[in-house]
Amino acid sequence: MTRLRRIFLITVIIGFGVMFVGCTTQQKVVRLESQVQQTQQEQGLKRKVAIARFSNETQYAKGVFYDKGNDPIGKQALDILSTKLAQSGKFILLERQDVDKIMEEIKIAGNENYEKISADYLIIGSVTEFGRKNVGDVNVFSRSKTQTVYAGVSIRLVDVSTGQIIYSEEAKGEAETSNKTVMGYGERTDYDATLNDKAISVAISKLVENIINNCMDRPWKAYFLSYDEENIIISGGKSQGIKTGDLFNVVEKGKNVKNPQTGMTVELPGKNVGKIIVTFVGGDTAQNEFSIVSFVDGSIDKNNLNNYYITEVK
Numbered sequence: 001m002t003r004l005r006r007i008f009l010i011t012v013i014i015g016f017g018v019m020f021v022g023c024t025t026q027q028k029v030v031r032l033e034s035q036v037q038q039t040q041q042e043q044g045l046k047r048k049v050a051i052a053r054f055s056n057e058t059q060y061a062k063g064v065f066y067d068k069g070n071d072p073i074g075k076q077a078l079d080i081l082s083t084k085l086a087q088s089g090k091f092i093l094l095e096r097q098d099v100d101k102i103m104e105e106i107k108i109a110g111n112e113n114y115e116k117i118s119a120d121y122l123i124i125g126s127v128t129e130f131g132r133k134n135v136g137d138v139n140v141f142s143r144s145k146t147q148t149v150y151a152g153v154s155i156r157l158v159d160v161s162t163g164q165i166i167y168s169e170e171a172k173g174e175a176e177t178s179n180k181t182v183m184g185y186g187e188r189t190d191y192d193a194t195l196n197d198k199a200i201s202v203a204i205s206k207l208v209e210n211i212i213n214n215c216m217d218r219p220w221k222a223y224f225l226s227y228d229e230e231n232i233i234i235s236g237g238k239s240q241g242i243k244t245g246d247l248f249n250v251v252e253k254g255k256n257v258k259n260p261q262t263g264m265t266v267e268l269p270g271k272n273v274g275k276i277i278v279t280f281v282g283g284d285t286a287q288n289e290f291s292i293v294s295f296v297d298g299s300i301d302k303n304n305l306n307n308y309y310i311t312e313v314k
Contacts, residue, residue, distance in 0.1 A: 045220040045241045045312060048286065049085065050094040050119035054078035060130040073127050073196070077153060080201050081125065084208045090216060092239055092286045094119050121166075121215055122158040127151060127200065128170065146178040149195040153203040157214055161221075164264065167214040173202025222248070222310040225290060227302035234310055237281045237289025244281060248293075248310045250274040250300060274298025276310065 056073040085091050129152030134145065150172065157167040175198035222242075226233040236242050254268030276293040283289030300308050 044090070044216065045236075046090055046092050046239065047215045047220065048094060048120045048240070049091045049215065050122050051078060051082060052122050052124045054081065054125040054127070056130070057126045057128050058130045073130055073200075076197055077125060077127050077200050077204065080197065081123070081204050081208070084204060085211070088208075088212055090212060094286070119160055120221070122160055123211070124156045124158065126154050128154045129172065130196075130199075132195070144178060146176055147192055147195060148174065148176040149199040150174045151196075151199040151203050153200065153207065155207050155211065157211060159218070162265075162267070166218070167210060169207055169210060171203045171206035173199045173204075173206070175199040175202060219311050222291075224300075224305040224308055224310070227300075227305060231292050232276070232294060233290050234276075234293055235290060237283045237286075237291055239286045239289060242278060242281055242291050244278050246278045247296070247313050248276050248278075249313055250276055250295075250298060251309055251311055252300070253307050253309065270309075272298075273300060273308070275313070 054074045054077040056071045056077075058073070060073060082093055086093055129150065132147065132149045134147050151174075152170060152172045154170040155168065156165050158164065159166050175195045177192050177195060222234050222236040224232070224234055249272050251270040252273045254270045256265050256267050258264070259266050274295055275297040277296050278291050278293050280292040281289070282292070
């Protein structure tokens with residue numbers, strides 16, 4: 001066998017070896033997502049959270065026929081965040097699509113009619129960065145292609161009772177897929193739309209735990225709806241975790257004072273004025289649920305129900 005033939009055979013063998021080893025498609029998510037799973041036994045009372053909106057502030061996919069009310073990137077982000085918060089088992093999710101309505105709710109809360117508002121916290125989010133790039137490499141016997149999607153997400157968490165932003169943060173995520181063919185053999189990948197979801201999901205995953213902690217670290221509250229000779233009714237019911245026999249503290253609201261440094265109105269700490277027990281839980285949805293209670297200690301002025309709220313017994 002001549003030297004030239006030996007070189008040719010070695011080249012062919014190496015080529016086929018590379019072909020069978022290298023003809024693969026790989027997909028990588030830069031950061032593994034920390035899925036928040038719902039536990040079997042939920043602890044604590046659920047907070048009501050409204051996702052006000054999730055807008056797309058980038059120029060991605062904004063062509064001539066772009067519809068702001070049906071933006072696919074914003075909708076993807078909203079759906080992903082809703083799913084992750086629901087998986088935690090700590091919230092009742094109330095979606096909102098109109099920011100004007102959200103601001104109206106905050107205005108109502110400022111007028112000390114918070115019991116009229118269904119949400120405890122509002123989430124306002126936006127996709128601040130979004131892009132895609134394709135990188136290819138062509139050699140004598142092989143060619144490769146890598147698709148990469150990156151996304152930036154910003155979140156603001158608003159306490160409806162005060163209108164204050166209690167948490168704000170931005171996070172970024174990235175996902176990519178790659179394929180390689182040798183001597184024409186191997187799988188070629190076209191446009192991979194699933195990378196959009198993966199990149200946004202990675203960014204949101206970095207924020208979910210902080211959203212949960214900021215909501216759960218603040219006291220759960222309910223409010224008096226009615227007080228007459230027949231019944232004393234408070235907001236909240238079964239879906240929030242309230243059960244017959246539960247005990248709650250009744251707190252008289254503290255005085256509102258204005259902070260001259262920030263210009264914000266601050267509510268001073270309230271004082272415990274009584275304790276109630278749940279005797280009946282009614283309603284069939286999170287929006288219309290209620291609980292009937294009776295006092296086991298203390299009392300309130302039933303003509304000024306807005307001056308009080310209900311908290312957990314620690």
